Structures are given as C-alpha cells and as structure tokens.
Amino acid sequence: MPVESRLFVKASLLWLCATFALGAILLILKALGLPPHINFSNVHAHMGFVGWLVNLVMGIALWFLPVNREKFPENRGRYPAMTVRVIFTMLNAGLVLRVIFEPLADKVGPALLYSATLVTSALLQLAAVIVFAAIAWVRVRQV
Numbered sequence: 001m002p003v004e005s006r007l008f009v010k011a012s013l014l015w016l017c018a019t020f021a022l023g024a025i026l027l028i029l030k031a032l033g034l035p036p037h038i039n040f041s042n043v044h045a046h047m048g049f050v051g052w053l054v055n056l057v058m059g060i061a062l063w064f065l066p067v068n069r070e071k072f073p074e075n076r077g078r079y080p081a082m083t084v085r086v087i088f089t090m091l092n093a094g095l096v097l098r099v100i101f102e103p104l105a106d107k108v109g110p111a112l113l114y115s116a117t118l119v120t121s122a123l124l125q126l127a128a129v130i131v132f133a134a135i136a137w138v139r140v141r142q143v
C-alpha cells in the first residue's frame, strides 16, 4: 500500500474516532438535558463525512484505480506523489480550520478573523477535491 494511501486511511481512522467521541459527548449532553451553548452538530457531521469518509475514499481510490503510466510515469502510473501530499494537507488543514473556527464564528458572530479563516478552509477543501478529481479522472478508464 503506497505511503500516501496509508496517510489518508490513517487520518480517516483518527477522524472516525474523533467523530464518534464528539457524537457520544453530544448524545450524552442531550440525554442529560444539557445542550452545549455552542452548536457542534455541523462540526460533528463534517468530521464524519469529510474527515472519515472522504479521506478513506481518496486513500483507497488512489491505491486501487487503474494506473495510467502515460500520465504519471514517475510513480508506477499512480499519481504525482508531491501533488497528492498537497491534496492531503489542503483537505485536512481545511477541515481542522473548520472544526476550530466554525463553532467560534457561530457563537461570536461575524468577525474578520473567523470569516477569513472559514473562507480559507472552504477554498482549501475545494481545491483538494478538484485536484484529486483531476487525478482520479484520468485513471478511470478501460483496462
């Protein structure tokens, strides 16, 4: 299994544990009638769907999709390794920024720092997915 796929899959497992931990806390607080003053539902959902699911899908897809040696001759036809590491960093850094700053922004209201950070988070994650899709696109073909 290539090192980049291991990176995505191990990150996905960490996000899965974090999603379940936050989910359990939210459920326990709900059961005790102690709703948190900050809304963590969005964060919990994105930790699960982006952190766990998207990291897992990307890691496995980069490993399993048919190789394309004409497009990526440098890495046994898989992908440009440095680009994939940048994708990993953009996706996960973007998600970490969202996890930290979205609840703060919801609580405090509009502020330049939060707005700038959330815009950065959105653009990082979007860029990660577009570059991933471009790599995956040329590997989805008849073999």
Ligand code: HEM
Residues within 6 Å of the ligand: 016, 019, 020, 022, 023, 024, 025, 026, 027, 028, 030, 041, 042, 044, 045, 048, 049, 052
């Ligand atoms: C990968 C696993 C999971 C995913 C993808 C996931 C996803 C979601 C989503 C989409 C929501 C709705 C968020 C919203 O209202 O906007 C939600 C809410 C919630 N989840 Fe999860 N969830 C996961 C695991 C868990 C687990 C294991 C627990 C409990 C042990 C849990 C507890 C909760 C609770 C309590 C809410 C409601 C929070 C509230 O009252 O607003 N989740 N989850």
